[in-house]
Amino acid sequence: xxxxxxxxxxxxxxxxxxxxxxxxxxxxxxxxxxxxxxxxxxxxxxxxxxxxxxxxxxxxxxxxxxxxxxxxxxxxxxxxxxxxxxxxxxxxxxxxxxxxxxxxxxxxxxxxxxxxxxxxxxxxxxxxxxxxxxxxxxxxxxxxxxxxxxxxxxxxxxxxxxxxxxxxxxxxxxxxxxxxxxxxxxxxxxxxxxxxxxxxxxxxxxxxxxxxxxxxxxxxxxxxxxxxxxxxxxxxxxxxxxxxxxxxxxxxxxxxxxxxxxxxxxxxxxxxxxxxxxxxxxxxxxxxxxxxxxxxxxxxxxxxxxxxxxxxxxxxxxxxxxxxxxxxxxxxxxxxxxxxxxxxxxxxxxxxxxxxxxxxxxxxxxxxxxxxxxxxxxxxxxxxxxxxxx
Amino acid sequence: xxxxxxxxxxxxxxxxxxxxxxxxxxxxxxxxxxxxxxxxxxxxxxxxxxxxxxxxxxxxxxxxxxxxxxxxxxxxxxxxxxxxxxxxxxxxxxxxxxxxxxxxxxxxxxxxxxxxxxxxxxxxxxxxxxxxxxxxxxxxxxxxxxxxxxxxxxxxxxxxxxxxxxxxxxxxxxxxxxxxxxxxxxxxxxxxxxxxxxxxxxxxxxxxxxxxxxxxxxxxxxxxxxxxxxxxxxxxxxxxxxxxxxxxxxxxxxxxxxxxxxxxxxxxxxxxxxxxxxxxxxxxxxxxxxxxxxxxxxxxxxxxxxxxxxxxxxxxxxxxxxxxxxxxxxxxxxxxxxxxxxxxxxxxxxxxxxxxxxxxxxxxxxxxxxxxxxxxxxxxxxxxxxxxxx
Numbered sequence: 062x063x064x065x066x067x068x069x070x071x072x073x074x075x076x077x078x079x080x081x082x083x084x085x086x087x088x089x090x091x092x093x094x095x096x097x098x099x100x101x102x103x104x105x106x107x108x109x110x111x112x113x114x115x116x117x118x119x120x121x122x123x124x125x126x127x128x129x130x131x132x133x134x135x136x137x138x139x140x141x142x143x144x145x146x147x148x149x150x151x152x153x154x155x156x157x158x159x160x161x162x163x164x165x166x167x168x169x170x171x172x173x174x175x176x177x178x179x180x181x182x183x184x185x186x187x188x189x190x191x192x193x194x195x196x197x198x199x200x201x202x203x204x205x206x207x208x209x210x211x212x213x214x215x216x217x218x219x220x221x222x223x224x225x226x227x228x229x230x231x232x233x234x235x236x237x238x239x240x241x242x243x244x245x246x247x248x249x250x251x252x253x254x255x256x257x258x259x260x261x262x263x264x265x266x267x268x269x270x271x272x273x274x275x276x277x278x279x280x281x282x283x284x285x286x287x288x289x290x291x292x293x294x295x296x297x298x299x300x301x302x303x304x305x306x307x308x309x310x311x312x313x314x315x316x317x318x319x320x321x322x323x324x325x326x327x328x329x330x331x332x333x334x335x336x337x338x339x340x341x342x343x344x345x346x347x348x349x350x351x352x353x354x355x356x357x358x359x360x361x362x363x364x365x366x367x368x369x370x371x372x373x374x375x376x377x378x379x380x381x382x383x384x385x386x387x388x389x390x391x392x393x394x395x396x397x398x399x400x401x402x403x404x405x406x407x408x409x410x411x412x413x414x415x416x417x418x419x420x421x422x423x424x425x426x427x428x429x430x431x432x433x434x435x436x437x438x439x440x441x442x443x444x445x446x447x448x449x450x451x
Numbered sequence: 452x453x454x455x456x457x458x459x460x461x462x463x464x465x466x467x468x469x470x471x472x473x474x475x476x477x478x479x480x481x482x483x484x485x486x487x488x489x490x491x492x493x494x495x496x497x498x499x500x501x502x503x504x505x506x507x508x509x510x511x512x513x514x515x516x517x518x519x520x521x522x523x524x525x526x527x528x529x530x531x532x533x534x535x536x537x538x539x540x541x542x543x544x545x546x547x548x549x550x551x552x553x554x555x556x557x558x559x560x561x562x563x564x565x566x567x568x569x570x571x572x573x574x575x576x577x578x579x580x581x582x583x584x585x586x587x588x589x590x591x592x593x594x595x596x597x598x599x600x601x602x603x604x605x606x607x608x609x610x611x612x613x614x615x616x617x618x619x620x621x622x623x624x625x626x627x628x629x630x631x632x633x634x635x636x637x638x639x640x641x642x643x644x645x646x647x648x649x650x651x652x653x654x655x656x657x658x659x660x661x662x663x664x665x666x667x668x669x670x671x672x673x674x675x676x677x678x679x680x681x682x683x684x685x686x687x688x689x690x691x692x693x694x695x696x697x698x699x700x701x702x703x704x705x706x707x708x709x710x711x712x713x714x715x716x717x718x719x720x721x722x723x724x725x726x727x728x729x730x731x732x733x734x735x736x737x738x739x740x741x742x743x744x745x746x747x748x749x750x751x752x753x754x755x756x757x758x759x760x761x762x763x764x765x766x767x768x769x770x771x772x773x774x775x776x777x778x779x780x781x782x783x784x785x786x787x788x789x790x791x792x793x794x795x796x797x798x799x800x801x802x803x804x805x806x807x808x809x810x811x812x813x814x815x816x817x818x819x820x821x822x823x824x825x826x827x828x829x830x831x832x833x834x835x836x837x838x839x840x841x
Contacts (some may be wrong), residue, residue: 080841137469155735157723158731159795159796184796212733256802331548336602348808386632388526389523389545405549405574406573421812451469
């Protein structure tokens with residue numbers, strides 16, 4: 062642990078490292094992980110967590126009792142770090158670029174079953190050509206668009222079967238993958254359930270079209286944190302993906318996918334000033350520590366840059382981080398009369414809008430365990446490094 | 452240089468590293484640096500650049516022909532890295548927290564003239580107490596609020612003279628500091644000029660109040676990128692601060708402080724897909740590479756997540772990055788009929804809204820020089836590391 066400890070402290074606590082810094086509650090993380098693992102078990106599908114949120118081998122070790130499991134990654138840097146950590150079943154869920162194929166091939170040669178994603182004839186051509194030249198197969202999934210969110214082919218797109226055939230003839234066709242990205246804007250349980258049904262139906266329809274053309278489809282992969290928690294029937298699907306759920310965040314709480322008390326990631330900040338004439342408390346945690354993500358700004362309850370807890374993790378009702386510059390945060394009370402008395406030096410924890418974005422602002426996490434409650438500063442039980450870069 | 456080069460390339464170019472990555476144009480950076488240095492010279496003040504934007508000793512080496520110069524920092528990690536680089540005249544321009552004083556004292560003991568900032572009696576008390584205990588002086592500046600942007604005392608606040616006296620009696624009173632943060636929303640040259648006048652007037656008034664009470668004020672520090680470029684007379688001011696100007700960005704171009712062609716920071720991305728039915732080009736550069744900052748969203752011309760250049764640096768008229776998920780960017784044309792033909796694999800450069808926030812998403816910069824024009828991929832002349840963390 063690379064933290065400066067106060068001389069008297071036998072065990073480091075959240076009062077010890079200089080602020081701002083990121084904190085992960087291992088108990089809440091485990092509870093979130095177990096909740097979705099149980100769901101996947103009931104639904105009869107493999108869970109393939111997306112490690113882009115935590116980007117940490119230590120957090121990933123909670124997924125499967127310390128043993129490697131299937132994972133999804135958002136960068137080849139993650140794929141390489143997880144391969145180094147013994148993970149051998151990895152899906153790289155961003156459309157493949159030809160320039161990145163040497164690193165993909167290097168991972169395949171190390172024995173990692175690394176799947177790539179594509180949605181165009183051009184990509185199918187350069188992937189199969191590179192596979193041929195390298196004398197191996199590059200397992201590829203065809204991205205299916207289920208809700209107009211981002212990339213992918215519609216399940217009835219003419220190109221789907223052509224691409225499937227090119228991949229199959231090179232031994233590279235692994236399956237199809239869909240992501241209901243628009244479910245982040247599905248504000249009711251019913252709409253989340255419908256988004257999950259649509260995600261499944263679209264992925265399965267694409268797989269059936271390929272099969273009807275004589276093309277074998279192994280993997281039918283779906284998932285997003287909202288739909289993974291809303292799906293009631295995944296018939297035809299082989300695997301479920303979700304990433305954010307390990308930590309959750311205020312966007313997910315606003316959608317009702319989790320409760321605020323499930324949020325496992327927070328940022329510790331210190332009060333450095335007061336502007337009573339404006340109703341502001343100033344902290345040393347700005348957008349560099351929280352990110353510029355304001356995902357809740359489009360939700361019914363805008364949570365600013367985040368909700369405020371005391372250092373022990375207890376919410377301070379009505380206190381919101383409403384402003385951010387690079388290294389300054391501004392806290393205000395929803396009811397101005399209620400601005401609490403928090404002297405200079407007081408440490409607080411901020412619950413973020415978007416865990417993926419906030420975590421990305423930090424190199425590591427200090428780890429606490431909320432099953433060991435304290436009125437004071439929780440003990441730091443470990444420091445977990447993040448993977449960064451591409 | 453830690454980049455994978457294509458085997459045929461004698462010199463690495465922007466076509467070589469895997470995307471996304473950050474690029475700094477050393478020529479534009481130098482031109483921006485020289486422009487403000489000339490202004491400061493004409494105005495008769497010391498320039499103390501804020502290194503929080505680039506966070507790079509290599510970029511800082513451009514400020515003064517390779518020799519250390521006075522700098523401003525936003526974190527103690529920057530102060531420590533710059534001290535290691537031989538910089539001995541540093542202002543830490545975020546309100547001081549008592550917990551951070553051991554690192555401040557360690558820097559002072561290394562011979563670094565490190566100034567701290569404060570705006571409360573509590574901070575003055577713990578700073579002077581720590582100085583007394585350590586047997587040294589901690590030079591402190593009193594933060595003055597000139598526009599209600601963030602922290603600081605009004606120039607006529609009763610506490611100002613009390614705090615000044617406490618600091619002076621401990622030998623710690625260095626001066627006053629003001630930052631016209633609201634100038635980022637001053638949309639005309641006249642309003643920027645008025646913001647600069649107000650910033651100067653407020654800082655000088657605070658200094659004069661302290662002097663009238665018999666308290667010696669050495670430093671009268673003002674600055675922000677817009678006011679530093681708008682100030683016409685800095686009588687009474689001793690030093691000027693600005694940070695963003697080394698790179699500039701679309702927010703500053705939108706304010707008219709610079710031209711789009713002055714922007715020295717961009718992010719290289721690759722086209723990975725197309726959704727012609729939506730008018731979208733999909734790239735592998737999302738908010739992880741650009742940040743979530745959307746500063747231009749409140750300006751007359753919203754520039755989305757950024758404007759698009761070809762790899763050689765030539766603008767692609769009307770093409771804007773309008774959407775971002777973690778590792779995906781969406782480009783659209785302002786006039787949908789004009790969506791250019793950019794095949795999968797095409798590399799592009801994105802000019803960001805906010806250079807400080809975009810740069811913070813990267814560990815290093817690849818460096819090009821636009822005075823050596825090319826129709827192809829510019830040569831990479833160096834790789835410059837960034838300072839990160841707190």
